[in-house]
Amino acid sequence: MSGRTYTQAGSVADAVAAMAAGARPVAGGTDLVVGARHGKSPLPQAMVGIHRIPGLDSIEVDPNGAIRIGALVSHAAILDSPLLAEQAPGLLDASAIVGSHATRANGTLGGNVMNASPAMDTGAPLLCLGAQAVLTGSSGTRRLGLDELWISPGRTAASADELLEAIELPAPSGAGARGSAYVRLQYRRQMEIAVVGAAAVVRLSADGGRVADAAVAITAVTPVIVRVSAAEACLVGADLSGGGEELEAALQAAGRAAAWAATPISDVRASLGYRTQMVAVMTRRAAAAAIARARGQQVRVPASDWSVVR
Numbered sequence: 001m002s003g004r005t006y007t008q009a010g011s012v013a014d015a016v017a018a019m020a021a022g023a024r025p026v027a028g029g030t031d032l033v034v035g036a037r038h039g040k041s042p043l044p045q046a047m048v049g050i051h052r053i054p055g056l057d058s059i060e061v062d063p064n065g066a067i068r069i070g071a072l073v074s075h076a077a078i079l080d081s082p083l084l085a086e087q088a089p090g091l092l093d094a095s096a097i098v099g100s101h102a103t104r105a106n107g108t109l110g111g112n113v114m115n116a117s118p119a120m121d122t123g124a125p126l127l128c129l130g131a132q133a134v135l136t137g138s139s140g141t142r143r144l145g146l147d148e149l150w151i152s153p154g155r156t157a158a159s160a161d162e163l164l165e166a167i168e169l170p171a172p173s174g175a176g177a178r179g180s181a182y183v184r185l186q187y188r189r190q191m192e193i194a195v196v197g198a199a200a201v202v203r204l205s206a207d208g209g210r211v212a213d214a215a216v217a218i219t220a221v222t223p224v225i226v227r228v229s230a231a232e233a234c235l236v237g238a239d240l241s242g243g244g245e246e247l248e249a250a251l252q253a254a255g256r257a258a259a260w261a262a263t264p265i266s267d268v269r270a271s272l273g274y275r276t277q278m279v280a281v282m283t284r285r286a287a288a289a290a291i292a293r294a295r296g297q298q299v300r301v302p303a304s305d306w307s308v309v310r
């Protein structure tokens, strides 16, 4: 007998009570259970299924214009959301390339974020979009920026009894069109983990002639996914009106700045040197795709497919 226990929560309060008593939450199980089957780490002694908790699987806009994505929203549901396609296409770029159809149908946004892998695909676009984690535990509800949530590979700042209820994307601020994109280096199109990834979110000036604001984040090349302010500074102010030379120079500079910020490892999938160069390439592609979307150009999801031909 393993002595393992599994219960099912019918509410957030049930889940929090079980977690306070030592149980680990399981949503889609595509990290926790599949990882255990592959010998990554043993199944926890006590688990609480959270997949039937009502109200955590919807995508809603609150009265202030913030988008609330329930923790149980699957990658497939993200791909089906016209609201997110319009407001956060970079998140669709990420969910579109998570695993296979089966992984996307079962795997949740909450599980991806709470797994805290530096290679998670939704992390970089969420960070650039200013996402906040809504955590509920025995002592109430709090909000944490994702830069505060992820503290090291596989570890978050959430207490053992804190359930992620939702991810909130703040309402866009400032005039001017916005665009976002996420691109990853992958050796095949399905069932791949990012070798290197990058996301960008941009806002154009009201007349569309310049980049007014930019956010850039890199994936799988630092212990936790981080924003790169030096790369963002290279994009802000870039002139979009001429023949494209100034924009190209800004994109290249942003790529170089992101590569400087990366601290990649060498392993069987890529050397440190190759990863470093690819950070520059992925960052350039993500920023180019985000700017193209902000300018109303068609960039298909996932942008990883679109960008390799540009």
Ligand SMILES: Cc1cc2nc3c(=O)[nH]c(=O)nc-3n(C[C@H](O)[C@H](O)[C@H](O)COP(=O)(O)OP(=O)(O)OC[C@H]3O[C@@H](n4cnc5c(N)ncnc54)[C@H](O)[C@@H]3O)c2cc1C
Pocket (backbone or CB within 6 Å): 024, 025, 026, 027, 028, 029, 030, 031, 032, 033, 034, 050, 071, 072, 097, 098, 099, 100, 103, 106, 107, 108, 109, 110, 111, 112, 113, 114, 115, 119, 120, 121, 122, 162, 163, 164, 165, 191, 192, 193, 194
């Ligand atoms: C074949 C395969 C391919 C994959 N490919 C990719 C890929 O390309 N890109 C990628 O990013 N990931 C990939 N993954 C990883 C995984 O599918 C995703 O991270 C998925 O989003 C996890 O969601 P889940 O609901 O299955 O998480 P679970 O396995 O249920 O949980 C993951 C972790 O988060 C915790 N958790 C879950 N929900 C909550 C919550 N609401 N509050 C607090 N803690 C919570 C769990 O306790 C556990 O520690 C892949 C997995 C498999 C099996």
